[in-house]
Amino acid sequence: MSKELEVLRILEDNAKLTPKEIAEMVGLSEEEVKKIIKKFEDEGVILKYKTLIDWEKVGEEVVYAIIDVRVTLTREKSYDDIAKRIAKFPEVHAVRLISGDYDFQVVVKGKSLKDVAFFVAEKISTLPEVRDTFTHFVLRSYKEEGVLLFKDEEDRRLAFVP
Numbered sequence: 001m002s003k004e005l006e007v008l009r010i011l012e013d014n015a016k017l018t019p020k021e022i023a024e025m026v027g028l029s030e031e032e033v034k035k036i037i038k039k040f041e042d043e044g045v046i047l048k049y050k051t052l053i054d055w056e057k058v059g060e061e062v063v064y065a066i067i068d069v070r071v072t073l074t075r076e077k078s079y080d081d082i083a084k085r086i087a088k089f090p091e092v093h094a095v096r097l098i099s100g101d102y103d104f105q106v107v108v109k110g111k112s113l114k115d116v117a118f119f120v121a122e123k124i125s126t127l128p129e130v131r132d133t134f135t136h137f138v139l140r141s142y143k144e145e146g147v148l149l150f151k152d153e154e155d156r157r158l159a160f161v162p
Helices: 003-013 019-026 030-042 079-087 113-124
Strands: 063-071 092-097 104-110 130-137
Touching: 003 019, 003 030, 019 030, 063 079, 063 113, 079 092, 079 104, 104 113, 113 130
Parallel strands: none
Antiparallel strands: 063 104, 063 130, 092 104
């Protein structure tokens, strides 16, 4: 694996690490790591640095929904055109072209079930290319972005010895 890919993998796992810490991990100088990071930022390879927050722990009400969307394509509107339109809504966190019964998977964030339902009914379903939608409300997340959102509890079962 190249040193540049190593730097990317390290940043993807923990963007809070300093270039000095990353340099020690991959065997490069701090300046070399800074150049690699700057290059990837300029090229649009590194798109954003993000903090993962467990909103439940601070008492903030957040509702996520996964919306399966089936569309009708026209000569004027391709998958890319429709996806770009959906992606521009601020409530939308992800838009993915998928295989199967539906065309897109849209991840939406709102303050309440009502907010998300309104978004689906008033913004997504009203798009002329949208044939139908199927909404899944996220009841609880156990893992996000590779991070477990729970602590492993000690196994309290009694050992069984035959």
